[in-house]
Amino acid sequence: MAAGAAGCGCGRRLVVKIGSSTLTTSESSIDYAYLQTVADQIACVKAAGWKPIVVTSAAIACGLEALGIDRRPKDMPSLQAAASVGQSALSAAYARVFATHGIVTSTVLLTRRDTADRRAYLHARDTFDRLLDLGVVPIVNENDTISVEQIRFGDNDTLAALVACLVEADLMVILSDIEGLYDANPHFHSDAKLIARVNAIGPDIMAVAGEAGTTVGSGGMITKIKAARVLMVAGIPLVVCNGRRAGAIVDAAAGEDVGTRFTAVRKPHEITPKKLWIALGDAARGALVVDDGAKTALTCKGSSLLSVGVRAVEGRFDAGDIVDIKDGSGHLFARGKVSFASDEAALAIGRTRAELQANRLLASLADKALVHRDELVVFE
Numbered sequence: 455m456a457a458g459a460a461g462c463g464c465g466r467r468l469v470v471k472i473g474s475s476t477l478t479t480s481e482s483s484i485d486y487a488y489l490q491t492v493a494d495q496i497a498c499v500k501a502a503g504w505k506p507i508v509v510t511s512a513a514i515a516c517g518l519e520a521l522g523i524d525r526r527p528k529d530m531p532s533l534q535a536a537a538s539v540g541q542s543a544l545s546a547a548y549a550r551v552f553a554t555h556g557i558v559t560s561t562v563l564l565t566r567r568d569t570a571d572r573r574a575y576l577h578a579r580d581t582f583d584r585l586l587d588l589g590v591v592p593i594v595n596e597n598d599t600i601s602v603e604q605i606r607f608g609d610n611d612t613l614a615a616l617v618a619c620l621v622e623a624d625l626m627v628i629l630s631d632i633e634g635l636y637d638a639n640p641h642f643h644s645d646a647k648l649i650a651r652v653n654a655i656g657p658d659i660m661a662v663a664g665e666a667g668t669t670v671g672s673g674g675m676i677t678k679i680k681a682a683r684v685l686m687v688a689g690i691p692l693v694v695c696n697g698r699r700a701g702a703i704v705d706a707a708a709g710e711d712v713g714t715r716f717t718a719v720r721k722p723h724e725i726t727p728k729k730l731w732i733a734l735g736d737a738a739r740g741a742l743v744v745d746d747g748a749k750t751a752l753t754c755k756g757s758s759l760l761s762v763g764v765r766a767v768e769g770r771f772d773a774g775d776i777v778d779i780k781d782g783s784g785h786l787f788a789r790g791k792v793s794f795a796s797d798e799a800a801l802a803i804g805r806t807r808a809e810l811q812a813n814r815l816l817a818s819l820a821d822k823a824l825v826h827r828d829e830l831v832v833f834e
């Protein structure tokens with residue numbers, strides 16, 4: 455890291471996500487010396503004008519350490535209890551390392567539900583705005599202690615992407631235990647090569663990230679790619695790099711070549727709070743498989759998805775649920791809020807508007823798009 459390499463951030467917003475596997479030692483306890491180096495770097499980019507937010511994992515690891523539990527339990531109440539113990543220790547550790555630079559930190563614990571409706575979303579955004587105005591470095595984690603399956607993100611890559619979109623960040627950096635995205639998991643493929651830049655996420659990129667991550671972390675590379683997919687829609691660059699590399703945050707903020715940089719080449723689509731919720735906020739209840747014509751209409755023309763271009767309906771869902779939208783080869787390229795329940799959709803697919811109108815049972819579906827473009831997020 456060169457002196458002054460952080461460049462002038464000029465009030466630009468930076469979200470730094472630190473994964474469990476990076477923040478913990480091989481014994482799964484918090485690496486406090488490492489945490490200090492993170493604070494040193496964040497103080498450096500802050501001094502250069504950036505407004506940083508840290509999304510941190512490892513409350514559970516921290517709690518297990520404090521409770522003297524060696525093996526990570528599998529049941530939710532034990533994990534939630536560990537998170538409850540660990541989160542305060544984690545917050546205190548961050549407060550301590552940042553205090554050495556005279557920086558005040560705050561704790562922000564979020565669940566999916568906190569961003570589910572526009573009001574909650576705006577409240578969260580106002581709080582971040584005020585904290586950043588006050589010069590505070592917010593330390594964000596999922597509220598693991600109260601999050602149950604339906605309202606939890608589970609991994610912090612998704613949470614960090616949500617925070618980055620919420621605050622309209624200028625850059626997000628994921629500090630992981632690996633140099634970046636490789637063309638195969640290097641833990642299993644010794645000849646795997648680092649991919650320095652990704653400009654589009656197609657089936658090829660999804661395929662290389664398919665294998666599971668470490669036992670400490672919960673996301674692996676696939677959740678980072680999914681986060682990148684949403685950030686690309688929002689026009690926010692993402693760097694995934696090795697958090698143990700000296701000066702990683704400073705170099706990533708300065709735009710130097712470090713790890714894998716994901717950038718959207720096309721003009722970013724507008725990502726509204728509603729679209730962000732569709733992209734990240736809720737698990738998909740099913741999927742629609744579309745033909746090539748429908749894919750082109752969605753990706754190139756910004757059209758709504760009409761029944762006529764849908765080839766198959768997967769899973770059971772109600773009107774208003776979130777569904778994945780895949781092409782004929784199974785590649786997920788969009789998500790949306792569906793206007794019909796799965797049984798209605800199964801009857802309507804492949805039919806034109808005129809055919810729906812002519813059918814007494816299906817006529818009520820003729821005037822609605824299966825997924826309206828205002829409720830559709832296209833990743834390509």
Ligand SMILES: Nc1ncnc2c1ncn2[C@@H]1O[C@H](COP(=O)(O)OP(=O)(O)O)[C@@H](O)[C@H]1O
Nearest residue numbers: 473474475630636638639667668671673674675
């Ligand atoms: N193509 C790939 N390139 C790099 N890492 C990969 C790839 N596929 C799977 N992985 C796995 O993802 C891991 C990083 O994810 P994870 O362990 O969840 O870390 P974190 O705690 O930083 O989120 C790597 O250590 C590696 O095992």
Ligand SMILES: N[C@@H](CCC(=O)OP(=O)(O)O)C(=O)O
Nearest residue numbers: 474512513514610671672673
């Ligand atoms: N919220 C959890 C961390 C979840 C987690 O491990 O996420 P990740 O680092 O993205 O694999 C915790 O603080 O323990």
